[in-house]
Every structure is written in structure tokens, then in C-alpha cells.
Amino acid sequence: MKETTTASEAPAATGSDHKGHRQRLRERFRKTGEQGLADYELLEFLLFSALPRQDTKPIAKALLQRFGSFPAALAAPRERLKEIPGLSDISIDALQAVHASVIRFHKAGLEKRQVLDSWQKVMDYLQVSMGLAPVEQFKILFLDKKNALIADEVQQTGTVDHTPVYPREVIRRALELSATALILVHNHPSGDPTPSRADIQMTKKIVDIAGPLGIEVHDHIIVGLRTNVSFRSLQLI
Template identity: 45%
Template sequence: MTKPELTLAHSRTAPLPKLRRVAVDAAQHDLLARLLAAAAPNAPSARMAATLLRQHGSLARVLCASDQRLKSVSHMTEDTIAHLRLTQAVAETITRKQLDDRPILGSWQTVMEYCRATMAHRDVEEVRVFYLDRKNHLIADEQHSRGTVDHAPFYPREVIKRALEMSASALVVVHNHPSGDPTPSTGDIALTRQLGEASKMMGLTLHDHIIITPSGEVSFRAEGLI
């Protein structure tokens, strides 16, 4: 499975990742400051951007942050938060559009990019399900559940029920680990096997279950867990 570009830097000499990280931080600060200034021209956008990036670590995490955490920053307004939400929605829509009318299994890099954009930087766990037709084209991409920092409820029966309602033939499940460690838990493995068995009984195919984080992902299929 394709890994995010960040992991490529780990195979180089020590100084290069540091230089690259500083450049990325500077670019993210500039872009975030511009977004904030567009929403609130009179606000200290550069200072706000620096504070947000220190708190969240990256622009992607800022855009995924909860309203409550964003409001903790001085000079943050409802209009500014709405502007950030719109920016995130545009980015997700552009990436999501690339999945339309294309077989999911033949567009795996695009799927991973979409999941990173929509889920990898969330501060709580979320479970999403891709429902596919017989040709593995996307029928629907739905949020199954949203939980806490280390848990999200998952109901295999509800997933199967929803798949049958929309006449889906196959599934791909994705959830994030806010901790940054994509290693599956024993609960993740057990529920995935339960979903796989239920899918077979109903004539459905569980193609994969992906755990995604900002720094990488784990495929249950690739790990032999399905």
C-alpha cells in the first residue's frame, strides 16, 4: 500500500527531514494566516495562525479541530470558524469527486488521499464505510459512527443492513486512530472478522478495513487479517 510522502523523508540523512519540516511549517503558517485574514481582515491573523499550528501541529489538524478548540484562540469568531469549515469542505469535495465513476480498487491512491483529507487528522475516532456496486464503483461514502479519542462504536449488523438497502455488493471500512499509531487493536480485529463473516453470509464482499493516521495506514487485507 502506498505510504504518505512524509515517510519517505525517514530514509534520508538526518538534516533533510528537519529542513523539510521547517519549510512545510512556514508554508502552512502563511496559508493559514491568509485564510484567517480573508475571514477577519482586522484580526491578528499571523499570530492566530502561529497559535493554532502550535496547538494542533499542522494545517490539516487545524481544519479538523472542533469548534470548541478553535474558539479557545483569541480573536476567533464564528465567521472565521465557518470560513475554515468551508475551506475543509472544498478540499474534501475536490478529492471525493475523483472517486466518482472510477473503480475504487483501481484508484487506491485516490482513496487514501481522500481518507487522509477527511479522517486522518481528526481528534476523535470515526468509522466510515464505502459501499460499492458489482463493478466496485462507489455507491455511497457514509460516516458509520463518531466516538472518542480512542474508541468509536462499530455495528456490523447496521453496516450489512445499510449495504442491502442500497443494493451494494462490496464494502471497504476505514477508521482513524488519533493516537497516530495505526496498529489494529484486538477489538478492531474481532469486529472486522465478524463483519467479514456476516458479509459472506449475505453475499457481500469485504474488500478491506483500513486504519489511517497522519503518518501512515494499515490494511487488514495486506496484513492477512481478512
């Protein structure tokens, strides 16, 4: 059985080289911002505080090799991040806190605003929060009569290709929140946001139940790896 290197076992960088490299990277970041750093260098930078005595360059490069991109490395599940030699729980916390901050930044643009008038902000938020999720999630944006956001809730989490959705539970929660409109959202971890037959049938059931109760389903968005699909734009609603 192959042994993996833990954070405490990973070799520390040698004194002056270690400090000099970090200082040079910090100075370049201060002068140029993010555009002056390669993806692996920005990951290095993020890990400096969590791993003060380690050379974070090989860890950063291993993250990019394993997950394929900077965003995917930040969005990776904790259990998969633990597979990277040299990453401790504290350093994983640091990476996931950055990802959580990005999601919160985008979500803040939706609060107390008319969501339908901020459609690009909605798309940006959904792409950041769900586009790289490893399993399917079914989320609902609950809106009031002015189309302002009341609540943003994940209703169900499933497998890599299926999430059970119960239309009556969706409507029950809308009534609890006094929502008058909904935006349904789920992701396709495969990366392809094309609606399935089951997606279309489930959406129709929710629309049929919601309509007589005065609740409008504005849209159903499927989030893929880099793009998303709107049921309304496809004339499926």
C-alpha cells in the same frame, strides 16, 4: 479566572502597515503560489476576508503553536478553535470551509470510478478526511458490482479510543443500498494505525455475516495520523 480576548476585542492593525502587509502578501502569493508562503502566512491569507481589520499574523502563529501543523489547524474542531484569541465564528467558518473543500476535492476523484482501480485516491481521501479527527469514526464505502462507489457513510462516532460497531447494522445498510462489496474504514486518533484485537474480531464478524449474502468485504483500512494500515495487506482478510 483568565480572560480571553474575543474577535471584537482583539486589536486592529494600524492603517498603512496593515494594508501594506496584506498587499505584499497578496502580491507574493500571486507571483509564487503556495510555495512562496510559510504555513503561518497562508493561514494569515485565509483569514484576511473574515477578519478585515485585524492583524491576522499573531492569530495564524497561535493556530500553529496550538495545533502543531497547518493541516491540523484546518481540521481542528470548532470548540477548540474558539480557544484561540481573535478567532470569530466567521473566521472559524472560513478555516473549516477550506478543510471541507480539501475533503470534497479528494472525494470527487472517487465518484463514478472503479474504486479498486483508484486505490491511491481512496487512501488520499481517507487520510485527509479522517487522519486528524479527534475521535474514532467508523466509515463504510459501499460499492456496486463494478466496484464503483454507491455511498460513503460514517456509521458510528465514538470516543478517542473506541467506536461501537454493530455488524448486523453494517450488513442491513449494505442490503438497503444493494451493495455487493464494502470497504470498512476507521481512524485511530492516537496516530498509531496498528489493528487491535477488537478491530480484528469485529472485522471477522462482518466478513462472516456478509459472505453468505453475496457481499464481499474488500478491505478494512485503519487510518492513523500520517499512515494507514490495510487488513488485506496484513492477510487479516
